Amino acid sequence: MNIKAVRGTKDIFGKDSEKYDYVVKIAGDYFEKYGFSRIITPIFEETNLFKRGIGEGTDVVSKEMYTFEDKGGRSCTLRPEGTAAVVRAYLEHKIFALEDVTKWYYHGSMFRYERPQTGRYREFNQIGVEVLGKKDPILDAEIISMAFEFLKKINIEDLEVQINSIGGKETRLKYREALINFLTPKKEKLCADCQNRYESNPLRVLDCKVPSCKEEVKEAPILLDYLNEEEKNHFDVVKQFLDIFGVKYVVNTNLVRGLDYYSNTVFEIVTNKLGSQGTVLAGGRYDTLVEQMGGKETPAFGFAMGVERLMLLLSENHFNEKNKVFFVWLGEETKIEAFKLTQKLRNLGIEVGIEYESKSMKAQMKRADKFGAKKVLILGENELNEGKIVIKDFTKGEQEEILLSEVENKLI
Ligand code: ATP
Ligand code: MG
Numbered sequence: 001m002n003i004k005a006v007r008g009t010k011d012i013f014g015k016d017s018e019k020y021d022y023v024v025k026i027a028g029d030y031f032e033k034y035g036f037s038r039i040i041t042p043i044f045e046e047t048n049l050f051k052r053g054i055g056e057g058t059d060v061v062s063k064e065m066y067t068f069e070d071k072g073g074r075s076c077t078l079r080p081e082g083t084a085a086v087v088r089a090y091l092e093h094k095i096f097a098l099e100d101v102t103k104w105y106y107h108g109s110m111f112r113y114e115r116p117q118t119g120r121y122r123e124f125n126q127i128g129v130e131v132l133g134k135k136d137p138i139l140d141a142e143i144i145s146m147a148f149e150f151l152k153k154i155n156i157e158d159l160e161v162q163i164n165s166i167g168g169k170e171t172r173l174k175y176r177e178a179l180i181n182f183l184t185p186k187k188e189k190l191c192a193d194c195q196n197r198y199e200s201n202p203l204r205v206l207d208c209k210v211p212s213c214k215e216e217v218k219e220a221p222i223l224l225d226y227l228n229e230e231e232k233n234h235f236d237v238v239k240q241f242l243d244i245f246g247v248k249y250v251v252n253t254n255l256v257r258g259l260d261y262y263s264n265t266v267f268e269i270v271t272n273k274l275g276s277q278g279t280v281l282a283g284g285r286y287d288t289l290v291e292q293m294g295g296k297e298t299p300a301f302g303f304a305m306g307v308e309r310l311m312l313l314l315s316e317n318h319f320n321e322k323n324k325v326f327f328v329w330l331g332e333e334t335k336i337e338a339f340k341l342t343q344k345l346r347n348l349g350i351e352v353g354i355e356y357e358s359k360s361m362k363a364q365m366k367r368a369d370k371f372g373a374k375k376v377l378i379l380g381e382n383e384l385n386e387g388k389i390v391i392k393d394f395t396k397g398e399q400e401e402i403l404l405s406e407v408e409n410k411l412i
Helices: 015-033 047-054 059-063 083-092 137-153 169-189 192-197 211-219 229-244 307-316 332-347 361-371 381-385 404-411
Strands: 044-046 066-069 075-078 102-111 123-132 160-165 265-270 279-285 300-306 324-329 351-354 375-379 388-393 398-403
Touching: 015 102, 015 123, 015 137, 015 307, 044 047, 044 083, 047 059, 047 075, 047 083, 083 102, 083 123, 083 300, 123 137, 123 307, 137 160, 137 229, 137 265, 137 279, 137 300, 160 229, 169 211, 229 265, 265 300, 279 307, 300 307, 324 332, 324 361, 332 351, 332 375, 332 381, 332 404, 351 361, 361 375, 375 381, 381 388, 388 404, 398 404
Parallel strands: 324 351, 324 375
Antiparallel strands: 044 075, 066 075, 102 123, 123 300, 160 265, 265 279, 279 300, 375 388, 388 398
């Protein structure tokens, strides 16, 4: 059979699926501490949801969607992101009538027709959070801090938190004019994409990744200078509370997000280890989206992170693998005790590997290595007679003999 996975898609198995589960589990557990609960939405939605929610002028909607017609003639689209569906669910189930603040997190596959590269796929996974119903700038800082602390928790280091404020609609309209005036004489020097969008979506030129565009916008007018009092104050409180929460950040005045619905705070967490796929997490405040989708004015804040990009970073850091143990038994007399103890440890939640047939020490140690054991238990006849067992810790390079009755305590 020579059928392969479709370009831009992939199988996740072995160590990678362990990493995947690890990231998702820690994220969920940690977000729950902040009052988030999980929402699971469909993988496809009506195409109009994304057109309305993300905006027809965006790259995602204009170029990247997987859209198809179902047998009933409906236009459906595989979700390219999570926020639009979360807002749809919020309105459809009238959650606003039940609670004044809603905190949801989600994870799952997203689909975008992009050019596949390391850290960029056509089917990829995101973990995201959305808070609906609150405008306080402390919330912005709290959620940025949560994102940052989560990444620290899974041992991803050397990250930079970048923040900016893009103000509200009026501010952006004023700024837009100034920016277009600035860009017009430079038009020829911009990349083809930016030449096309510099009038329809000039803010996007600011965060274009093409080096020549980066150079051209260096002297561009700064959005922060256009904020009104209220917006300025909002941004100041966000910064103040990031300081209070101990989150180091830089203000990147060229940071804008691709979607029209953002307002005030926007942020990204970036690494320099993944080339141009350096953004691992991105989000911000979107106070107008709920209204745009037919609801009442409802402030909101959220972010999404790319699980595959996190997984790529995890391989360079010490990924906290599970505490795997391999049980080496030597001689038929030790077999029953070995299996009894193995089952007991598994019932206590420890992952234990063991051979069924009697094998040499060397063969079993080789097996332990393949299994990815962090520790090995070795039970020989002498040890069994003395009620003892040897425990070898590969990570520390230590070995000691302990009482059989102590094994559980040593491993948990
Ligand atoms: P980029 O500028 O890298 O295309 P984006 O602005 O389109 O990102 P968002 O829509 O904000 O990204 O998605 C949030 C996160 O999801 C990104 O920061 C990234 O980690 C991840 N992500 C986005 N697109 C892809 C993709 N095609 N493959 C893998 N991960 C992705
Ligand atoms: Mg993109």
